[in-house]
Amino acid sequence: MRFTIHTYGCQMNVRDSEAVAAMLAANGHAAAASEDDADIVIVNSCSVRGKAEDKALGKLGLLCATKRDRPGRIVGLMGCMAQRLGEGIFKRIPLLDFSAGTRRCCAIPRLIARVMAGETNIHDVSRPDDMPDVSDAHCGEGFSAFITILLGCNRRCAYCIVPDVRGPEYSRPAAEVIAEITALARHGVCEVTLLGQSVMRYGIANAVWPDGAASPGGLTEPFPRLLEVVAAIPGITRIRFTSGHPSGCTAELARAMRLFPNICHHLHLPVQSGSDRILKLMRRGYTRADYLAAVRRLREAMPDFALTTDVIVGFPGETVADFEDTRTLMDEAGFDNAFIFKYSPRPGTPAAAMKDDVPAAEKMRRNQLLLADQDTRGEALNQRLVGSTQEVLVEGPSLRNGKRWAGRSPGNKIVVFDPPDGLRPGTLAHVRITRAAPQTLYGEMMGN
Ligand code: 5AD
Ligand code: SF4
Numbered sequence: 001m002r003f004t005i006h007t008y009g010c011q012m013n014v015r016d017s018e019a020v021a022a023m024l025a026a027n028g029h030a031a032a033a034s035e036d037d038a039d040i041v042i043v044n045s046c047s048v049r050g051k052a053e054d055k056a057l058g059k060l061g062l063l064c065a066t067k068r069d070r071p072g073r074i075v076g077l078m079g080c081m082a083q084r085l086g087e088g089i090f091k092r093i094p095l096l097d098f099s100a101g102t103r104r105c106c107a108i109p110r111l112i113a114r115v116m117a118g119e120t121n122i123h124d125v126s127r128p129d130d131m132p133d134v135s136d137a138h139c140g141e142g143f144s145a146f147i148t149i150l151l152g153c154n155r156r157c158a159y160c161i162v163p164d165v166r167g168p169e170y171s172r173p174a175a176e177v178i179a180e181i182t183a184l185a186r187h188g189v190c191e192v193t194l195l196g197q198s199v200m201r202y203g204i205a206n207a208v209w210p211d212g213a214a215s216p217g218g219l220t221e222p223f224p225r226l227l228e229v230v231a232a233i234p235g236i237t238r239i240r241f242t243s244g245h246p247s248g249c250t251a252e253l254a255r256a257m258r259l260f261p262n263i264c265h266h267l268h269l270p271v272q273s274g275s276d277r278i279l280k281l282m283r284r285g286y287t288r289a290d291y292l293a294a295v296r297r298l299r300e301a302m303p304d305f306a307l308t309t310d311v312i313v314g315f316p317g318e319t320v321a322d323f324e325d326t327r328t329l330m331d332e333a334g335f336d337n338a339f340i341f342k343y344s345p346r347p348g349t350p351a352a353a354m355k356d357d358v359p360a361a362e363k364m365r366r367n368q369l370l371l372a373d374q375d376t377r378g379e380a381l382n383q384r385l386v387g388s389t390q391e392v393l394v395e396g397p398s399l400r401n402g403k404r405w406a407g408r409s410p411g412n413k414i415v416v417f418d419p420p421d422g423l424r425p426g427t428l429a430h431v432r433i434t435r436a437a438p439q440t441l442y443g444e445m446m447g448n
Pocket of ligand 1: 160341343
């Protein structure tokens with residue numbers, strides 16, 4: 001049967017969708033050319049904000065309506081919302097054939113076989129003590145790959161649904177991660193992004209290294225040690241990891257990032273707020289000063305370090321003064337890019353018991369202000385790169401203008417340039433920057 005997967009949410013979901021696609025292909029199914037053409041449609045859902053769930057529910061409703069004209073079409077759900085709603089999903093979407101929770105990706109081919117044999121409304125969500133089943137299956141195309149190294153999250157930030165839907169932390173054994181990346185590198189992958197909700201907690205909740213394994217660089221913390229080994233895998237020219245937490249920005253991490261030339265000098269380090277009072281209510285486990293100290297540690301090790309972040313506006317009790325603290329923090333930290341979110345209460349989280357007292361219009365105003373600030377800041381920071389030469393991993397035709405090509409700098413900035421004949425995606429090119437916009441750099445390719 002021909003399948004397609006519709007993915008919402010973060011890179012973790014993108015990776016899970018890819019693994020499911022690879023497993024379905026291994027089970028005799030084939031990727032459909034378009035959604036219309038698909039006999040199996042799977043929605044991979046996100047629960048992080050109410051809106052994300054509404055979108056997935058709307059999509060599922062439309063897909064199930066198409067079953068009337070297409071008997072035999074299979075519609076399934078996976079991901080965070082499947083985990084959160086459990087069997088309750090069939091009350092909302094009665095024609096849904098299956099729903100698989102966050103740690104149940106590997107079961108999906110079997111669930112589809114059961115639906116093909118006549119069952120429907122099958123639900124398979126994980127329990128917190130289930131051993132996670134992580135697939136190392138990849139689709140075998142492309143030069144860049146996501147690798148899940150840490151599942152779940154043990155932090156309990158007051159606003160966040162992730163610990164409920166993705167379970168407690170589980171770090172995959174280092175040998176498994178290394179084998180997966182080595183195999184990918186043999187198939188032409190040159191860039192890997194190591195994924196975890198709080199990725200620097202890798203190897204802390206459960207052991208990942210065989211006893212006595214030595215680190216040539218003398219690194220002792222599990223995550224920097226993993227970086228060191230991945231950096232030595234032949235063919236891997238770029239390593240990224242996401243997302244960070246200030247507590248993981250140790251001197252040792254900074255040393256590892258400086259030491260190995262293939263580790264990109266970029267980190268996505270969500271700050272969420274610049275107000276100590278709100279950070280405490282959010283239970284983030286750091287103060288504004290701690291956050292800025294973490295950033296300083298990284299900048300001291302890497303003068304070309306690029307920093308991106310997430311911010312929530314309108315958390316319960318956030319006053320105009322708290323919001324102004326966020327604005328000044330964003331200037332002090334000098335973010336290259338920032339994703340701004342309006343607070344959305346999530347059922348069962350500690351913050352859901354607090355009064356959602358910032359009016360929607362005020363959340364919107366704060367959101368717009370931070371976006372405008374970030375545009376100015378982003379452009380000013382990018383202007384400083386005009387005249388520099390950036391090493392760009394070439395991705396292909398630019399989204400806006402297909403004649404020009406785009407790629408990413410080590411700092412994760414999009415760089416647009418005119419490609420010479422015969423340029424191939426996956427090439428490392430040198431591009432001299434001639435012009436800067438808030439989110440994009442433009443330049444001329446000098447060579448590779
Ligand atoms: N409301 C709004 N934004 C949220 N995020 C997480 N939970 C919520 C919520 N309840 C944001 C955080 C996180 C990003 C992935 O989504 O900023 O870093
Ligand atoms: Fe959404 Fe969070 Fe789940 Fe990612 S982990 S899909 S951001 S709820």
